[in-house]
Amino acid sequence: MRIIVRGAHDEATRHRIRRAAGAARVEFDAAAEGIELADAVVGDVPDPLLARAGRLRWVHSPSAGVDAVLSDALLASEVTLTSSTGNGAIPLAEQAMLLVLMLDRDVPRWLRAQSERRWDRYVHGELAGKTIGLYGLGHSGLDLAAKAKAFHMRVLGLRRSGRPADHVDELLGQDDFPRLLAESDYVVVTAPLTAATAGRFDRAAFAAMKPTAGFVCVSRGGIADDAALLDALRRGEIAGAGLDAHGVEPLPPDSPFWTLPNVIVTPHNGATTRETARRGLDILLDNLGRFARDEPLRNIVDKAAGY
Template identity: 35%
Template sequence: MNPVLLHLGTPARGERWQTLLPRLVPGLTVRLWPDMGDPATITHVAAWAPPDDLFATLPNLAMVFSVGAGVDQLRADALPDHVALVRTVEPGLIVEMADYATLAVLALHRDLPRYLAAQRTGQWAPQPVTAKGARRVTVLGLGAMGGAIATQIAALGFPVTGWSRRPRDLPGIDCRHGADALPNVLAISDILICALPLTPETRHILNAATFALLPRGAAVVNMGRGGHLDQVALLAALETGQVAAAMLDVTDPEPLPPDHPLWRHPRVVLTPHVAAETDIDGGARAVAAAILAHRAGSVPPGLVDRSAGY
């Protein structure tokens, strides 16, 4: 049976993939939701957040692709064990995430939230500048994206510590790992960046206890998932000054309700989940590489360890 990929997403991406993917994967057909044809012919699905009951209707499903870097939004628990779950590994996505982290670190390092608030009230209020070498940055998560973020920030002259669940080794980065190491890492984090996958273990990892361990006046960047952040705890830490400022690209829910205090907080910069967007052609190439690897019996790039959640 020739493979058939069902695409759920933007029409522009779907139409492009219908043309491009069969060139990259001989014999592949791409169908666009909701025109799926016979469900028994569907072998692959590419989506961000498909309907909850979709997978149960596809008896010959072999692979599911997240069209982004995360998979927490997919109903992985509804997938049979033999179905491979793959996240997008696309170079442009990694570059954009590292660029957003750079934007956030420089904005927080140079007190941009304070200056934006001063501008709104007509205040001319210069602040002293801290040398980059004295501003310690920590990246939580050292996978493909977190590693690129840490490397790019270090190249700017900031001392960078990286923390991950498992050991990592990155040139120029103080790499630490494991739950026991986290408190000491937080204690030296003037700017804390969350680039972790969202799992039951990492949900609300940015919480009151975490903020209390940071140096007073630290700043927080969340570019992972909204579920990483306890928003009530952040507001409380901002109120006391334990956290001086935050830059958030993700929230829970998205978007926030119109009356949520984070919208108008003078020391919070919000962006609407725009840190990175998968390039249409690059995403197609990533999907093709995974299908061909799976067909050849090798490990597909981006294969998710279902037990770990990433």
């Protein structure tokens, strides 16, 4: 059995990967030159490589999202795809709460005053009693629900599966999307980017939100239509936005999002923690052992659904 691991890894990590794989032969090969003989690949497998991989049975994405690796060819294949979903849930939820708080209290105004050494006291908001609408209730959405309840917020959660969720006051289905928009003081996107979610926040969606509401995206850009979001912000259809995930990354220097006074931009950095990396490696090591022992894998992706 051969396993190809793409990407850079220090020697200590390589040792842990080899040990977890047991008797399987592990090759650290960024180019995946020997993919014809590979039974598994950790990392991206572009279509030209996939076409050569006659023995391939398993691909593992080191990222929680799989939109970057789930090509049409991989979707059509019988190769099992797993992900590191859940590895960054905690810091992503923290990032979402940070952006919500910054919007609610207009923290950029304080930062501007500090840079000017100006004592600027003003009446700002508080989150207690406000409604947060979570578009997506995966790992990060569920963790965010608990954090929002700790701030005494009312939590609405929209999820495709309809499974009950802790810390959610009302669970909504896809048909309730207009209600999520209309009732939320903050709408937070924690869903993966899939065919079903791409462009879901269009002009009509932003027009359905409260003019006092904020929009926060921490999972994937592309779920919001950038042109529609810019128009809504400029026209005052929504009050502001906190964006860690963007439709184009890196965000181009000439993007209007950088300079809009009611927008907070962070560079898709919310889950970049040592703990995220550690949890992701733990998931990989667990799956390597399972694969070597021919046991069911963890975090199997529903390729048709995209997560």
